[in-house]
Amino acid sequence: MYKYDPIDQQIVNERVAQYRDQTRRYLAGELTDEEFRPLRLQNGLYIQRHAPMLRIAVPYGLMSSKQLRKLADIAKRYDRGYGHFSTRQNLQLNWPKLEDTPEILAELATVEMHAIQTSGNCIRNITTDQFAGIAPDEIIDPRAIAEIMRQWSTFHPEFALLPRKFKIAVSGTQQDRAIVQAHDIGLEFYKDAQGQMAIKVWVGGGLGRTPILGTVIREHLEWQHVLSYCEAVIRVYNIHGRRDNIYKARIKILVKALGIDDFRRQVDEEWAHLKDGPLTITQAELDRVAHYFEPMPYKTLPAHDASFDAAVACNPAFAAWVKRCVHAHRVPGYRAVTLSLKPHGKAPGDITSEQMHMVADLADAYSFGELRSSHEQNLILADVQLSDLFAVWEKARAAGLATPNIGLLTDIICCPGGDFCSLANAKSIPIAEAIQMQFDNLDYLYEIGDLELNISGCMNACGHHHVGHIGILGVDKDGSEWYQVTIGGKQGNDASIGTVIGPSFSAEEMPGVVKRLIEVYVRERSDEERFIDTVRRLGVAPFKAHVYAEKESA
């Protein structure tokens, strides 16, 4: 993974000093709440329902074991001994004290970490596929460009106070796993007809109050120009994006208002002034950064391992875990492992300090000391030998991190919701827990198969409910919490926004609603058809009919 050089370290150290002084001035009354707000947000600090929330950056989801141990220690010392992995691959602490945050950032800086631009109206953490660099369907490893973009966007002098937050995702695989279409800018890397690395650029996607999938603004962008092109896009947005109404301030609204052709024309006009300028990435710089992402020192291994095959054959629990939590790897004899942060009945994405230490140990012993966080809020050991999988499973299981539910209904994406977040209209964690308990029978879960269920506690859609096969949105009606259900959302190359099936439900009704949606699917599905396929084939009508018929007769 990327390693800081003295320049990177200095920037982070200087940021700590700057923020320490800003916090001091705020506490001394020299900065008003309004003035301190963007400053603290750009250091990841929210003022939440019960306490501040600190969002620590995990650039493109990649961490070392040393960094995870530091996160564990910080969570223990400054928080309540656990953290929460978010859909932007970052780690959130829910109970730090504002006064402690400069010290927390100083500690993070000792392990090449920070909380820069994890919030605020600026360019946020750049996200990508958790299997970057090892996925068999990968065309280009996007991490070096992601790192170059991280550096470019860090304290960008022009984009510190944009109309609204700005999210960029990069993907270099055939099957998109970074939801590029749901980002302000999505960069899809591919090899062009000449065999050169090129980028398909999507713009104006995003969930939230007005969910819109992005539009292709440029089919073919030479990689050398990615910074200048993004700069042109964001510059047009900075000048013309709505600033009179925060709900209409995202770039998607501007793109929609102008139309993609006019927006593209303006970007191209701007880009003409920037193209081939100093922002053009040199091969030398790409090589320098890419050097940090070279393949791991893999052993030459056979494609099969007898002990592994035997363990799968005689241990159904292990076999179930392998089926759901172990993923293909481009190198023979290796697999990627997802450690589930979705044990039934617990808040999705939460992990204790002890578990973080445990995962760091696993990474050291079995995966070159590295791990990744996914936007589905799980952790990944990317480079595990086949022959080690059984040992990894036993240890992960002992730590409560081996629930074999990855990609299943209970692998729920869920925002912190009303339990923590001051924006939320409704709780989301208890809904996730109730659904997990309703579907606690693993055999039934397997029978249902691949299904993505996403929950957001408010229309900001941090839980990505719009792109869940089943999406649940917490809404406020006359001061009480209700839940609106969408179906048919999907992430990936054929992404779609889900359709609302009808009036909202109470919290108590939710597990039953999901159960009835599944009943329709099980009744109607043809062989091999996933839930999403059935919804796409039949539309929402039969689902709606069953769910609300039951509701009326109840």
Next chain:
Amino acid sequence: MSQLIQLGSNGQASIVADTWTRVVPPAPAEESVRKQAGKVVLFKLTGEQTYSPEQIANTQIPATGKILVPLAVWQARKAELQARLAAGELGIVLATNETAETLQAEFADLNTLPIIAIYVERFADGRIFTLGNWLRTRYGFKNELRAIGDVLRDQLFFHKRAGFTSFLIRADRSAEDALASLNDFSQPYQGAVGDVPVWRRIQRA
């Protein structure tokens, strides 16, 4: 105590006396209230009229001295301001909802202006940075570029990198304290006005 910070030709910042008088149109007769659903934060949008014709007509312009006048006032009252421009006593104030292009249309060579100021009504309005950048890079403006309005020390580093050379710190804050923040970071990553990306500046291991 002056609130004006200026960068010298050597890049050193110092607090200097402000020799420019800012000409401000009178307040409008009644504030127009915009009604809209949702949370309105009321930033003027690009292209919107900054001042009404009445405000512009009623603007008091001092008879002597160096003056900074809003673009709209210049546009409407060019005839009486022409001599001041020729004498080097006129600078223009651009609002963040105005465009650098409009300014360029007024002055074939922007460098006939000794100073351009950009007025930011609220510090959170980041358009000021792009405007500064455009004036420096696309429109070739070489003279004093000043940030005025809700200008606070925590944005100065960005202002400087976006091409600003002077900063009129908000009256209730100490310009003295603000000086240090111009050097918050010693080696920024990305290029900026007059600067190239770090990998073109420094040999990195």
